[in-house]
Amino acid sequence: MRPTMFGEKEVKEIERxxxxxxxxARRIDEMAEWAEDELIxxxxxxxxxxxxxxxxxxxxxxxxxxxxVRYIWQNDVHEDILFCKPISRGTAEExxxxxxxxxxxxxxxxxxxxxxxxxxxxxMCGKNSSVVTRVLKQxxxxxxxxxxxxxxxLVSKALPTDFKTVLNTAVKIVNxxxxxxxxxxxxxxxxxxxGSLHTSLLLHTEVLELRNEVTIYxxxxxxxxESLLDKEFILxxxxxxxxxxxxxxxxxxxxxxxxxDIFAVxxxxxxxxxxxxxxxxxxxxxxxxxxxxxxxxxxxxQLQPKTNILSAISTHLSLLKNNFDAYxxxxxxxxxSLNWICNPFQDRLPSSMSTKASEELxxxxxxxxxxxxxxxxxxxxxxxxxAGNYPCLFDEAIKVLLPFSTSYLCEAGFSAMISIKTKYxxxxxxxxxxxxxxxxxxxxxxxxxxxxxKQIHPSH
Numbered sequence: 001m002r003p004t005m006f007g008e009k010e011v012k013e014i015e016r017x018x019x020x021x022x023x024x025a026r027r028i029d030e031m032a033e034w035a036e037d038e039l040i041x042x043x044x045x046x047x048x049x050x051x052x053x054x055x056x057x058x059x060x061x062x063x064x065x066x067x068x069v070r071y072i073w074q075n076d077v078h079e080d081i082l083f084c085k086p087i088s089r090g091t092a093e094e095x096x097x098x099x100x101x102x103x104x105x106x107x108x109x110x111x112x113x114x115x116x117x118x119x120x121x122x123x124m125c126g127k128n129s130s131v132v133t134r135v136l137k138q139x140x141x142x143x144x145x146x147x148x149x150x151x152x153x154l155v156s157k158a159l160p161t162d163f164k165t166v167l168n169t170a171v172k173i174v175n176x177x178x179x180x181x182x183x184x185x186x187x188x189x190x191x192x193x194x195g196s197l198h199t200s201l202l203l204h205t206e207v208l209e210l211r212n213e214v215t216i217y218x219x220x221x222x223x224x225x226e227s228l229l230d231k232e233f234i235l236x237x238x239x240x241x242x243x244x245x246x247x248x249x250x251x252x253x254x255x256x257x258x259x260x261d262i263f264a265v266x267x268x269x270x271x272x273x274x275x276x277x278x279x280x281x282x283x284x285x286x287x288x289x290x291x292x293x294x295x296x297x298x299x300x301x302q303l304q305p306k307t308n309i310l311s312a313i314s315t316h317l318s319l320l321k322n323n324f325d326a327y328x329x330x331x332x333x334x335x336x337s338l339n340w341i342c343n344p345f346q347d348r349l350p351s352s353m354s355t356k357a358s359e360e361l362x363x364x365x366x367x368x369x370x371x372x373x374x375x376x377x378x379x380x381x382x383x384x385x386x387a388g389n390y391p392c393l394f395d396e397a398i399k400v401l402l403p404f405s406t407s408y409l410c411e412a413g414f415s416a417m418i419s420i421k422t423k424y425x426x427x428x429x430x431x432x433x434x435x436x437x438x439x440x441x442x443x444x445x446x447x448x449x450x451x452x453x454k455q456i457h458p459s460h
Contacts, residue, residue: 020215024199027350033434034104034448035439039080039287040106046071049108050115050403051082053099053131055090058417061088064430065098070402075384078403081413081438084431092123096134110138115403117145122152141399148265149254151327156247158323166236169451173224234297235305240314255408260402261379264343268330273324280317283310341397342379343370357392364390
């Protein structure tokens, strides 16, 4: 039992309950139902909510639909698990019907749903009869967001053929050692004898760090050793290690972007696109300090990289930039017309804004005290603070700021699902256990137990 979810007193009281399997399961169900009821109460009270959804398979191979909700409660933005339900086929119709029936059963209003975030699967966002299309029919004002993490992953997949060959070879080397227990143990022993900092291979980039050890170990065992002795191969691998490291830093930022607004996400991606062009220029000018591993290998081996390798790197950097533009450019242009949300103190009024909203924006932009508070607050926090005085502006701003920019909460939820439903507990009903695992609502265990005592021992 997690003390962080309940007070110490309630935890002790729960621990005194006889722990038969039925009792534990019943207590989990009771507390999960309380958390769900409290969440629904809050979302119903909120005038605005947005959804994030994804589907995955559990240890039994059953498809599970996971939906998170973001809403406004007590003048702050909150997010939580809405529900987790098994689905049989994973079609757009089945997924939408599961969401629609839950929304209606719990008394939520589709008209208050202003955003939906999914991956790019056809069932989720196809043009004609996808989940997104069906949601937008119920709530025409809702915005669909293609998960930024998913788009960034699609961008990162783009590799010229020669780099793809290098990457595949590095992966094969890792798998040759890692996936065979005896090979892994022998390699670990060799690394320990050589005093290496690392004793195992987890990623293709570690082939570089343990290059000498891997070369010695593979000698006479496989043809992969020829690649590790080829300096051109290593040059390309060092570049891949560096660029993937930079892409991974962006990915980690996007994973934490649930606390950031869409404008902040776009700012970070825009900056990365500019850096790609900077790195391209550096490579073409023979300056390699933007890629640390590549530069180190060049200096240590006194190399002058061949023109074809530098050209390949330059081409790849341009390809990445173009792909970022393809996946994010249209969305960025669309939000450029709404930049008054992230800078309401500019002189120019948006042409598409209503007269009432324009009047409010003029009043807000001339309020000196708000200028000072704007610089101290996060964007969503600022607009929540002025909702009462500038309702038209707030209504437009929150519909842009509230939607999820990634489906990371779903990914984290699926990770929690794996730890809950194992091959030894494969009959477990996920819904309530997963809710208690990931909910951010503090369950009032005392109220739950009091309520259920009354149900068990009704007054005469």
